[in-house]
Amino acid sequence: MTVAIVLAGGSGRRMGSETPKQFIRVDGKPVIAYTLDNFQRHPEIDAILVVCIAGWADEIRAIASRNGIGKLRWIVDGGTTGQESIRNGVFALEGICGDGDVAVIHDGIRPLVDDFVLSDVIRVCRERGAAATAMPYNEQIFVADDDFSSTRFIPRETIRRVATPQAYRFGLLDRAYHEAFEKGIGIGGSSYANTMMVELGHRIWFAAGSDKNIKLTTPDDLEIFRGYLARNSREPDR
Numbered sequence: 001m002t003v004a005i006v007l008a009g010g011s012g013r014r015m016g017s018e019t020p021k022q023f024i025r026v027d028g029k030p031v032i033a034y035t036l037d038n039f040q041r042h043p044e045i046d047a048i049l050v051v052c053i054a055g056w057a058d059e060i061r062a063i064a065s066r067n068g069i070g071k072l073r074w075i076v077d078g079g080t081t082g083q084e085s086i087r088n089g090v091f092a093l094e095g096i097c098g099d100g101d102v103a104v105i106h107d108g109i110r111p112l113v114d115d116f117v118l119s120d121v122i123r124v125c126r127e128r129g130a131a132a133t134a135m136p137y138n139e140q141i142f143v144a145d146d147d148f149s150s151t152r153f154i155p156r157e158t159i160r161r162v163a164t165p166q167a168y169r170f171g172l173l174d175r176a177y178h179e180a181f182e183k184g185i186g187i188g189g190s191s192y193a194n195t196m197m198v199e200l201g202h203r204i205w206f207a208a209g210s211d212k213n214i215k216l217t218t219p220d221d222l223e224i225f226r227g228y229l230a231r232n233s234r235e236p237d238r
Contacts, residue, residue: 001101002122003170004039004048004071005089008032008060008108009078020053021216022108027229031216032060033067034111040069042118045104049074051089083187083196087177090170099171102126105193106165109216112228118165120208125167128205132167132194134160135209160206163213166194176200 008022022032032050039045048071052060057075064072076092078085086105097103102125106113117133124131137159142150168176176197180186186196194204212228214221 001046001097002044002104003093003097003101004045004104004106004165005086005093006032006035006039006048006050006106006108007078007082007085007089008050008052008056009082009085010053010109020056023056023059024216024222026222026225029067030063031111031225032108033063033069035106035108035113036064036069036072037067038111038113038115038118039104039106040071042115044119044122045071047071047073049076049089049092050108051076051078051085053078081187083180083191083193086193087181090174090177093170094174097170097174099169101170102167103170103173104165104167107163107215110164110213111216111225112210112212112214113165114210114212117208117210117213121165121167124205124207125169128203129169129172130167130194130197130202131205131207132162133165133209133213134162134206135211137161161209162194162204162206163209163215166192167207168193168197172202176202 010021023030036048039048050060052075054077060075074092076088079088102122121131121133137156141154141156143152144150179200180196186199197204214224216222216225
């Protein structure tokens with residue numbers, strides 16, 4: 001079984017909106033509806049679990065009903081951090097998923113997931129156990145010596161931009177989250193499943209990525225998303 005864990009626990013603070021950004025409407029639909037549709041359409045996804053802001057579960061159910069998201073099976077409350085939210089989703093699947101099943105973790109505010117990206121991260125996970133969508137980095141990266149200058153840089157061919165979707169064999173992921181929270185490893189600040197796994201000593205394998213797979217964080221990101229939607233509407237064979 002392959003289960004998508006979709007994270008919808010963020011706020012709209014950096015978006016400048018009182019509405020949580022995953023519920024902002026774009027062309028008549030909330031962002032989370034576009035995200036969920038990618039998993040609904042993909043033939044390798046068997047079920048969807050949404051980790052949601054407390055009090056918004058009914059809205060998620062209504063969105064799923066209006067948009068034909070029949071694979072939605074579970075909704076659980078998020079935590080106070082992103083890592084707590086992922087943990088809540090993983091732990092909710094204990095007794096449902098077996099060790100060899102695949103858990104795909106994805107940000108609810110990344111609504112443009114190409115089928116080939118999902119397919120490849122699932123493939124790499126099945127082969128290797130832990131996979132993350134990755135892209136080459138095309139800009140120069142300098143290490144700041146202070147706020148104003150640098151004498152060191154990181155060769156860009158040695159780094160990758162890693163995003164969601166990420167996919168893990170469920171048993172490996174579940175054990176890792178228990179260990180991480182018991183020992184306080186890889187759960188602070190901007191930690192995510194992939195960084196936690198590396199801090200616990202596991203290797204992450206790269207899967208195909210896409211520049212379209214943007215994260216909607218600012219109003220400018222929403223405009224880019226609207227541009228993609230407009231282009232897709234002119235390309236019926238998307």
